[in-house]
Amino acid sequence: MKHRTYFAVGLLLALAACSASGSIDEPKGDAGGPAENVVPADAGPIDDGGPTFDFDAERPLVCGDAGFCETKLPKSDLGLPLSLRSVFAVGSNDVWSVSAEGFVLHYDGASWTVEYRANHELYAIWATATSVWAGGEKGLLFHRNAAGEWSRVESGHVAPIRAIYGSTDSDVWFTRNDSALDYFDGATLTKRAVDVPGLRITTVFGRVGVGIYALGHVGGDLGDGGKILEEPHAFELSAGNVTTFNPSLPSRLGFVPVSGFVTTSVNPDRRIFMVGYERRSEVNPVTGEKQHVNMSASQE
Template identity: 25%
Template sequence: MTQTANPDRRRFFRQLLDGANPNAPQRAAWHRVPEVGAGDGDVLWSGWAGDGEVFVVGDEAMVLHFDGQTDAHGRLWKPMATPGNLPLHDIWGLSRDSLFAVGWMGCILHFDGTRWTQQRGGVIDDESQAFTPCAENTPLFAIDGNANGQAWAVGDDGMILHYDGDAWQREKSPTYINLRAVACTPNGSVYAAGGEGTVLHRPPGGGWEALDCPLGSGFQTLLVVDDDTLLLGGGRYFIDQGGFRGELVSYAGGRFEAVEVDTPMPRLRSLRPYKDGVLIVGDRGYLFYLRDYLTGARFATRKPRLYQLESNCHHDLMDIVALSTGEALVVGDFGTIMTAAPDFIDALAPAVSAEARKPRWEAMDSPTDRQLWNLWETPQGVCYACGEAGTVLRLAGNGAQWEQLPAPTELNLHCVWDAGRGGLYAAGQFGRIFRFDGHDWQLHFDLHLDVTILSMWGTRPDSIFAVGDEGLVLHFDGLGWKRLPSGTASALYHLWGMDDEHLLAVGDFGLVLRYNGRDWTDFAAGTENFLYGVWGDALDNIYAVGLSGTLAHFNGQRWNLLPIRVRDDLLSISGSAAAGVYAVGTHGCAVRLEGGQWQSEPTGTERGLRSVIATRGGAVYAVGDQGIILRRR
């Protein structure tokens, strides 16, 4: 007779299978994120993640920023400039362009996407130069906000501050007990919690009221399960145990109940949703996964399953940073940042759908297997490519086929340029420039030096510029080529301009030179990474790309380094009104500017892409290693 498995048996076998799965939440080992730029003496209190970036705050006004790019010192976790040196305990924001960090002495810092400024706290007496014992200097420990941009911060002595979108104002609190946690619910309520079992509630549009909690736990954290259900964590000091003992408390249906578990816990610091359960962190490196906590349930019939996770850490863990992929970071004492994700970079970005993974780029038939270095489009819409061993290609057949032109030289050609009349120019090794009249190539200029010309740009046939190795700058005035002083001996990899009085050249160690029609001057981009390409469509909208995914933007006033989840070198950038803006680089990397954000695009190749052109007609082409030519569908 066949016996049907009952629900208890199915649950039992499901648990056995999960136990054998090393990637199950209760089995995956946590490990430290590499290359964190914090010292062993630094306490990291909290963090925020979004759009592929992470901000972690800690002692001494520390803010560590991760966006996948390295700084001048090769650091991936970059310390940001912040006012003052007060410890920062928590951070919140709706986007990376508006973040708030709160901390000691009532300090509130705001990040506008460019820099941190102090909005409140840290008042110093003019005579004693010590912190004034005033309400504004009351330490703050937690902040949370809602989708409307309103936020609440809480701290010592029952302090509650409200941000209405414009300014911070103090709200009347029903307690003087220290508050350590605050959270907003979807329906507009706000809860706060702290010492001696204190739990406060602020209904939508109302004032704060104290809830009757019969448990005396010192709450450090609270998790909103739904509008009227909470899970709170903290602990109390027990003399007979010689230390803190962690406690979990549920609030549902207007009642508080202790959550009984079999596993002893230290003082708990943070609770966050995690893979269909709750992730819990505490003192001495303890990590737990609460598996059976269900929305709105109160464990009336059985104890929840609490798993202790492998952390290989003995430092106090302070907070959990949820990532959009469902993974998480844990931060704590001694500069600790941990994750269970196998690859931290992948964990920052949401999973890409199968449709999005389909390459938008397709390979075109190429008449060469030589490396291709450069693309150019004439005003008439004709595209050319050039490369190794004198290779010059032209796009024919209404953009369907590339044809190979006669080679002007056996030397490598690194750039090609054509104003539409006056001939096609190609340049490269040994400072030689060749001109094609439609039938034959002729040597147009010879520098007689072992210096490579890397880029050309011009406004008309009698005004062409060229740049290259060792700070080389040349100008053709219709009569001849002349060398111009550049003020540098560093390589200049690419040249772009709006007219004869507005040119930029980029090169080694973040070098940007600006030409005003008379002189070349330094125009620092704020990075020491090599820059390989530059493009813009206006003097207040210019992009430069380079080493390790460097992408800088000039807005007419300053350069800003942009967050981009790319570690490959970006070698070229181009744009047009019809096609958009694209950058390409090593290992087949391609990114596109869409909706103000840079999005990676699969190209279907691992070959390096050396140049990209976004044509006036809307087509986009990229060329690179082994003669590869791609067209974006």
């Protein structure tokens, strides 16, 4: 399966190169004369009797049986579909999203509009009825106040901001790319270090009325069967403080959490559900070199 993936990428690159150059070498015959089956430039369109398609025509939006309906997004400057990275809904008529093109988008229940544009890729967004935070590449962090005014907030680092979550406008958490989090108390943004050597925080998430949590991992040694014994960690975030959640979690070696969601269970052991992957070290059958392979996994 991996060999097919590599081949497909190579084919796409070759096609892109031809398109970018603006020309393709003319086919040559065996003796240097005109190639066979070449259609003259003035031959007009070919009608093979099959159906015709208008690729510029927009198809109607579709609603599924489960009640989810498609919505039309703005396009990039090149006229291409946007690559969304995160979506957060305050309500059915107040939805926010960010894209790899640096767009901040808003949905009012009827249509999407571009609210703000950054000059780098954006990864995360979180909002309330009166405040919006968007973060992305190179430590970029932007805030929209209750008056609808956008401003850049100095994060103090150049690591990507991949997740944002809060309970109120004065209780907001942000990931970095290390063993710390950033915290906004309604007035200032400060760093909150986590005392776990080698820790890398991967995400923050939560549920209104329940709590806010962060996940991360510490790199591990190579175990049996090529499994890399990563050490997962979970933390509860409250009033600017970071405390360990589920102290037994690090013993579940080999799991790398990257996202999660909060349940309504009163049992602390079932309060959060984590999604991530396991890493294994395998030998590439083509190159003979060792490589790390990620395998999807989940944990309660």
